[in-house]
Amino acid sequence: MGTGVFELTAADVSRPRWGRAGVSAILVLFAAAMFAIVLHTLMSDTGLSNRQAIGLALAQALALVVAARLPSPAWAGSITAIVLASWWTETWWVDAMGNSYLLVLGMLALHAPVRSLLVYWVGTVVIAVLLAAALRPPAWLADLVEVTVLAALVLVAGAALRALAAAQSRLRAEQQAVRREQQRAALLEERTRIARELHDVVAHHMSVIAIQAEAAQYREPDTAPQTFAAIRDSAATAMGEMRRILGVLRSEDTGAAPQPSVPDIPALIESVRATGTPIELDMNGDFSATPAGIGLTMYRIVQEACSNAVRHAPGAPLTVRIHRDDSHIHLDLDNPATAGSGATPEAGHGLIGMRERAAACGGTLTADMIDSQFRVHASLPIEEPRP
Numbered sequence: 001m002g003t004g005v006f007e008l009t010a011a012d013v014s015r016p017r018w019g020r021a022g023v024s025a026i027l028v029l030f031a032a033a034m035f036a037i038v039l040h041t042l043m044s045d046t047g048l049s050n051r052q053a054i055g056l057a058l059a060q061a062l063a064l065v066v067a068a069r070l071p072s073p074a075w076a077g078s079i080t081a082i083v084l085a086s087w088w089t090e091t092w093w094v095d096a097m098g099n100s101y102l103l104v105l106g107m108l109a110l111h112a113p114v115r116s117l118l119v120y121w122v123g124t125v126v127i128a129v130l131l132a133a134a135l136r137p138p139a140w141l142a143d144l145v146e147v148t149v150l151a152a153l154v155l156v157a158g159a160a161l162r163a164l165a166a167a168q169s170r171l172r173a174e175q176q177a178v179r180r181e182q183q184r185a186a187l188l189e190e191r192t193r194i195a196r197e198l199h200d201v202v203a204h205h206m207s208v209i210a211i212q213a214e215a216a217q218y219r220e221p222d223t224a225p226q227t228f229a230a231i232r233d234s235a236a237t238a239m240g241e242m243r244r245i246l247g248v249l250r251s252e253d254t255g256a257a258p259q260p261s262v263p264d265i266p267a268l269i270e271s272v273r274a275t276g277t278p279i280e281l282d283m284n285g286d287f288s289a290t291p292a293g294i295g296l297t298m299y300r301i302v303q304e305a306c307s308n309a310v311r312h313a314p315g316a317p318l319t320v321r322i323h324r325d326d327s328h329i330h331l332d333l334d335n336p337a338t339a340g341s342g343a344t345p346e347a348g349h350g351l352i353g354m355r356e357r358a359a360a361c362g363g364t365l366t367a368d369m370i371d372s373q374f375r376v377h378a379s380l381p382i383e384e385p386r387p
Helices: 010-014 020-045 050-066 071-089 095-111 114-135 140-216 221-250 262-273 292-312 348-360
Strands: 279-284 318-324 328-336 364-370 373-381
Touching (some): 071 095, 262 292, 262 318, 292 328, 348 373
């Protein structure tokens, strides 16, 4: 499968939760226990000398310990110990040595390549046949079949366990990759939402401030305080909204400050009207139970449409109509397009953002030039879509 997180190593099978030192310590203790059992069995059931019994038991214990790192030498040492035990005792396949050899094969199956396992099995069968031919045990055929089958079962079981561990390791890696992608998608979505909020705030309020400042020089001197007060209010509102959005970026808070909604639309219209733009607002229906997400979307659509009107058709009248039926809330915003304004239904990020907001609520938004009128129509469901 490759390297990296998908590569199966000894750690994937033998130490799923413990560190390398802990697994090594457990393996050494297990090998020591096997050494003691094999040694006791050889000394009590065979005529081997103490030195021979210690050497054979130690060879099996060492083979078990080094099987993970040195599989071929471990197998060679273990099978050689079996041959020596059979030769010294003139007994085919000494039980204590045969049982410990199966344990070594099991450890090899967890770590050695599959091709090597086949070599070990063939080598086991060949050695067993040679011992049977040399020692001629009474039930050599049955014993040979038993050893062949047991060795194959141990190797297949170990290989299957290793394959299962590899599949689980790949599954965990894929799950982690999916979680990382989900987190990344959520982060990008949140960044997009914040960027859209910043665009709406900056585009609207800066446009209003620019129009108010430009119109100030043509107003009567006695109206200057009111003009500068309107500019100050627009700037303060913009700074407040930007501070709230940037505060969300600096913390893990989701933004506890109330978002603008339907009740704030009349104040928004008044702020635009203060720039000298003739604007008419017609709201028909009960919007008191409008969901927060739908209300924010309505506010931002009206805000962006007003900003576009102020930028591209300064001084031209703007009509904002909002009404609802049994299932949807409809917004219609019309203003005449002026020559040279350059506004098109596909221009800029504002219209794209409005369409995204409407789509996120399960609604639709169109922006078209009809009879020299730039018209924005949005249809939003009264209930927010379920995730």
